[in-house]
Amino acid sequence: MRMNRIYLRRAGKIMLKHTPDTEGIKRLPKGYLAAALRNLQGLGYTLSPALFRAVQKLTREDFEQLYYPLIADVKRMIGAHVNYAPVYPGFPEQVMQEDEAELYFNAMYHYYTWELPDVETAQRTPLEDQVKLKAIDLGSITEFRTLIRQLMEAKGSISAEDQKDIDAVIANTANEELDELLPPEIPFKENAGYVAASLLKHDKADVARISPYFKTATDVLRLAVAWSEGDVSLAAPTRFRKFKRRERRLLLGLLERCQTITEDMLRYKERWIRLGEILHPSEYKLRYKRCEEAFDILRNNKAFTTFNGSVELALQYHQMWTALDLLAQRPGEFARRLAQLLRMTREPEFVVMAFGEVANQVSTPVLLQVKNHFARQREGQELRVFFPKGMIAKAWAVPNTQPELDEGSCREIVDLCEQTLIARFSVQPSLGKVYIDERLKDYHVPFSQRSASKALHTLVRGSRIPMAEGNTIRFFCWWKEGEVDGTPTGRVDIDLSAVLYDHNWQYMEHISYTNLRSAQYQAAHSGDIVTAPYGASEFIDLHIPSMVEYGGRYVVATLHSFTGQPYCNLPECFTGWMMRKKPRSGEIYEPATVSNKIDVTADTQIAIPVILDLVERTVIWTDLSLTRDPFHVNNVEGNQKGMVIIGKAMTSLKKPDLYDLFTLHAKARGQLAVSPQQADTVFSVEQGVTPYHIEQIMAEYVV
Template structure:
């Protein structure tokens, strides 16, 4: 069932309803099933084994076939891999340059792959730890969905699809388990309310408890029109029925100060008003009609932000403090600017201290992290654009230094406020916190996160598994999407190498299939994919490091310029191999991660490797094609170096710091994991992959 598909990807669990009195399936069935999924890198826990054995034979078969299909998609084993050189990597390393050139020309002219015979390959000599699938239940699944809805930050498109599916399938009793009394993050309000309306499971009372502001109503209208609830992009509103118009206008009327909120998105509200026709209901919704009248006719209206900008313009610090104390979250976001214009920064700190307890936990954590590194010399400042596409912008850091004493006071103020807040939560008891969590960032915003086998927060660093060869793989397919043919699709996999100072060393791509300086090799350039196509790159880590290389930027380029969102399927991933010439070229059990590439861009940077520290830096970024160059790795060097420097220098609040604050507030730290009742680690207890749990319960 579809719930198990979601549960498996998110938590490595499935639901099995035990059958009482049913004939147990033969041990041979179970042994064969486990052997088959072992090939994919998975096995069953003992509770799951026990539950599965109670199933009738036909139910077991159905469960097994669905499970195998889901696991194959997770690791990328659901498609056929036929690289241009089928005895990769040895064939490319041994072929002479003339043959490599002639084979490429033959393929470009005919779109046929050159004939090559698959050599006998020895069995896979690498060993990989199996991932354990555990037994779950419906209550746990519903709680997982509830935690997603309760997230204190934006969630990904995949998260939204999972919530929507759960709402669609839930009966009334389960809906009560899924829906919280409050939805903290405003974008999620619009999406969840829209999902409830779409599946005819909403009423004014139910969604009215979530709608607090005019922007909440706008997001609901956007969600109902299948638009971007982050409001980063404008939406073409659908035509609403009369009853739907009354619902939106009624929700708007019940909100507080709506005019100023509506002015933030003035043009969108004017377009929405043309569809809602508020003048038809002027006597029922008087405040709403007055607000639309101000927007449409440009009547004067003093806004809070206008007053703040005017005070900044004249450096009127006392007025600024009075204004910003009315909106503590805005005070936190403007704190650095205010300290820069204030002659006496200690008064600014005192004023912020009076309202810090009203600032959200995610914002306090970011303020604390910002001022902890505020005067540390940094070459770049990095910003992530709001919206569903992961685009990062890096600019030179020209911020002047500010009082270090003020910075320290703010850090201590944030810590004190957070510890006091966390102390009201249930006690943790003896608590163990893994030092490796310093490499994992706190999940504040997952809006543009790609669907992946293991999703973590952008900028986090993951230790590489054992092995000296990292094998990248990509797969894509051309065809028809929403009735529109893609035409020929050529997706190029590349790896660009830099030294420790980010000076270019070499690249491996369709223009350079192998290196003569170290062991790095590409499987060959395929330029058409009617049945699907793949490319591989092998990187031998010791030989690259010995040559002076340190960073590898993995990139995916759409040479034929189709954005990835317009393709039937496209994904990229990597494996760690000890004996790369053994086993199949694609071995599912060795897959470290696989990422679906669906962004509305033509260049993707899924990860950056630090070969000296043997870490994978999770980037999940997109670049826009440069208009004056071919869409390949050579034409985007400047952008990749900038992103590489920015992402490797990125320092955001980390999970170690977050969990330490919780431990100080409500736990007792211990040095050994087996002594603890509460464990925070990279592989046990609460882990960096429990994103919905962290966002809902540890960012309160």
């Protein structure tokens, strides 16, 4: 059942154990299947024709074993597994129509007593919105394992939820079937460290199986970190576990096989020293001589010339040819320093020429980012945006004060990257006739999903999603206090807020617990709840046309942990939004209308899941966390400066997009088609390879 839960969440498919020959077997009663379909439709789902036909062949007992976990999994995916009880059950009308004194009294009553005020229950009419159902399809074990293998083969970092899925699949795969699951190579070494650690944890690894994944000392360090349940990105220090003797020999054996280990170990000197205290390399100095020598240099601070030190020395003394010769040995580092080199020289053509000789050795993710960077050099971006490595989804933005580069040099580098990528992609199998949806320009290429939150539909930060039909967007959040790993959370108060800005990012108004409704446009908050022993929920309704008419454009949605607990220390906390055409009909929370639901689990107190562009009717996927409050007041009013900077940064973010990536593949491997019907391969928002096929894109197209 765990495998189907993963398959459903990642691909919208499930597997059946078997589809028996129905001869002599009593078929599933029609009433059972009809009731199941009605229940699924209430959640916004249905069965595909293939799955419908397969399910019909099941016995009643097999169907029940499939159906009940399926319903439970769908409910959890969209947030329908909990009870929603806002302060005002007649939201939004009750909030919009109640007088100020009553709103104030009810709020103070709750703050003083922690009990919800006695508010009249409103009668609600049935849901009038027409909902487009999402079909759950029939999958297979082969397709499922391919999906997980693609996740392992991703050319970028994967999320904590991705790692859990890989671990669960490894744990539930028989040893003799692992070769079908495991790829021969795992190019991104964070992923290699985690996969190998999972195999070791479940006693399914040996040196022959995992050694091809490790080529550098840092690869081995990541394995030790993953084995110790630490941060494989190495952005944060790890407390290493006490390794058994055979485990120490395995790590030292892998390290001994790597090339130039000393220089690589010096990159993380203090961590290697701490790890060495546990590995005891001196006990094996005759068997692992190179390891002993490297640890000796680290522990005793012996002189050792490093590559980066040599490059910095050459640049410091303006020895450009020496620097170029050195960087040609490490093309990836060359690519990352291109802009710096071009700004330092009066002869940029020689830098471009030198890079051209090694460009084919630079990884595809780096080439795509270099191409995008130089293509946009002269666009005059106000901010430079950085996403620091680590498990917390932070973003830093600084004023863009860098001088413009020579237009000719930028164009040459863009052409060079494009030619290199087309040549690389051309050796892949033909795509035939290819249709590429122009809307893919709004979706970014997935390079790093390390800090991505678990969501109903996960995207790359900065991507823009068209809003579904409807004029009202309804945000929701739900959280619960209790115990986590035996530690009580205490009282937990999570606040849902929405801040409105104009097209110049000038603050206009906010909707939050301090301002339950707007007098300028149609917007309302369902009421502040300050404790959640049995779970609590808050909602915000935003009527888009009235906000645009008022002059608003951007809305920043935020969650604040008012009582100070990090989200990772809560039993459960999630947020999401619905698009409603008839917001006064149906329940406040209608599962079938949920556009997306995001689990909030970061080690922070402030989360920014999305930003809305009301004029373009797009949802900008941000999935960000703030690690500290600039003004030390944990509510939306105290965060305006930080919100504006992040808002400007995310709405102006220019990253490599999927349209450009797939166009390069089409040039290299196929011919463009004018419509999906005429194409052998389709790249689109709704069909074929979509922006939500992140595993497939990272494994097969960022090659």
